[in-house]
Amino acid sequence: MKHRCRYAAVNTVGVNHNWRYLIVPNSRFYLLKTAVSGAYNEDTGNKHPGEMKEIERTQVVNMFFKKKEEKKEKKELLYRENVHVNCESDTKENIIRKVGQMLVDSGYVEQPYVDGMVEREKTFSTFMGNGLALPHGIEAVKDQIKSSGIAVMTFRDYVDWDGEEVKVVIGIAGVGEEHMDILSSIAEKMLDDATAEQIRTCDGDTLYQILSGKE
Incomplete structure (x- = not known):
């Protein structure tokens, strides 16, 4: 008809x-x-x-149609409990899964997003220079993001990241254009040598203040 x-x-x-x-x-x-x-x-x-x-x-038909401009649940970008400092070194994949699990536990993403973070590293390293890595999910798992958020780990000793030395790992989940905003904000901080050194070595409370913009 x-x-x-x-x-x-x-x-x-x-x-x-x-x-x-x-x-x-x-x-x-x-x-x-x-x-x-x-x-x-x-x-x-x-x-x-x-x-x-x-x-x-x-x-209401959430399961059938999606709009790119859909407003996701808004949460704090970073919670204090997602800042872990002075951690023991581990393999790259284990570290990615640890920061990814923090994102899951805080309600930022669904579990498949973590696998997408690991998958990205197989084809493209998220090492950014200055001792920083920013693991995040591949495009195929973007729909597993519920809210933008980050999770942070710093290490006593350098971690081997595909032959590069890393001391700061920040897992990222960004909704839409917020993804690039988060990357830019963190990269800008790490470009400043003094701030980068502070991020690598400071205590958890200070690091939380720096990355949450509450300093």
């Missing part, structure tokens, strides 16, 4: 059986409106016997 839509202000996102689903702009939970005014036989073009009553429905 072919239907004539009377709501031009909303965007058509698909046709399913006898209903044409329309997504309402700026809706928080993918509100859909279904509006049908008159049904026509697609083959003959003749009006279907009996006038259909105009129907308008609003549904």
